[in-house]
Amino acid sequence: MKRKLAGEDGVENGISVIMIVYNEESVIAATLESVLWADEIVVVDSGSTDRTPEICRSFPKVRFVDQPWEGFGRQKNVALNHATTPWVFSLDADESVSPALAAEIRRVANGASCDGYFVKRKNFYGGQWVRHSGWWPDEVLRLFRRNAGRFSDRPVHETVELTGKVGRLENPLEHRSFHSVADFIRKADSYSTLGAELMRQKGRRSSATKAFTHGVFTFFKTYILRLGFLDGRAGLLIAASNAAGVFYRYMKALELQERES
Structure with missing residues (x-):
């Protein structure tokens, strides 16, 4: 019906x-x-x-x-x-x-x-x-x-x-x-796994160098360019979490590449 x-x-x-x-x-x-x-x-x-x-x-x-x-x-x-x-x-x-x-x-x-x-x-x-x-x-x-x-x-x-x-x-x-540091860690780990799979599907290549440089730039962009330092401890945590998530994503994508090669 x-x-x-x-x-x-x-x-x-x-x-x-x-x-x-x-x-x-x-x-x-x-x-x-x-x-x-x-x-x-x-x-x-x-x-x-x-x-x-x-x-x-x-x-x-x-x-x-x-x-x-x-x-x-x-x-x-x-x-x-x-x-x-x-x-x-x-x-x-x-x-x-x-x-x-x-x-x-x-x-x-x-x-x-x-x-x-x-x-x-x-x-x-x-x-x-x-x-x-x-x-x-x-x-x-x-x-x-x-x-x-x-x-x-x-x-x-x-x-x-x-x-x-x-x-x-x-x-x-x-x-x-987000209510605790643990919440940031869980989200960074979970989203980086999904992001790595998306990179694989799109054919984007990764490397340890890319993981490091993208992670560092993400911290700089969040904490400095986006004025995260004005958010105090929360801003530092967000910048570090964003950087870690990007680093994890590229490293996980690198693992997927190596398994398929």
Whole structure:
């Protein structure tokens, strides 16, 4: 049976919030609470072993979908495929929408002049809003007409590929991903593995020299050119983590080259 669009049921320019999750029990309730204004919430879970499914299913608006992991872009397209409203807002499990941003999203969707909208992200390390280091304004395209956008098929750092005119929202999204040094280490290791695989797929060659020079330049760019030193200890940690992630990525890519040669 064909599913109705929310707009066909009388919700003009309805909005679906879509999310992908895995073991997010510590943050998911607060995130969902921040988007209860949406007409529906689609959550795609890739096999969580904690209380994430239970928490999500306790929210009446949530459509919960089990889906084996296929990569960030493909996973988000699964969520997009389950959305039924004219508009979609993509949200990560460690982000939240303020009442001001929620009101702006509803207002824009009801009188949109564009097909998609960028939103600024306020990134936090612990309780500190990081205003430099390349972390602000950190614009990401998150609100778009469902029939005008798809996520790129990338294993990491996926983006929305939009057909149509793009605008910008004024109110920021809050992102609280890092709470400790261990969080930075885990992300650097995980993303560098995915990045190395992407380099292999694109045929990009690596070497120990490239790993070192790219890592050093990344630290300089983050800490000096992007004024990371103004963020204090957080800026130093971000610069070092970015450099380590780039170094790991090139070294892992070199390992893949050597295995295939």
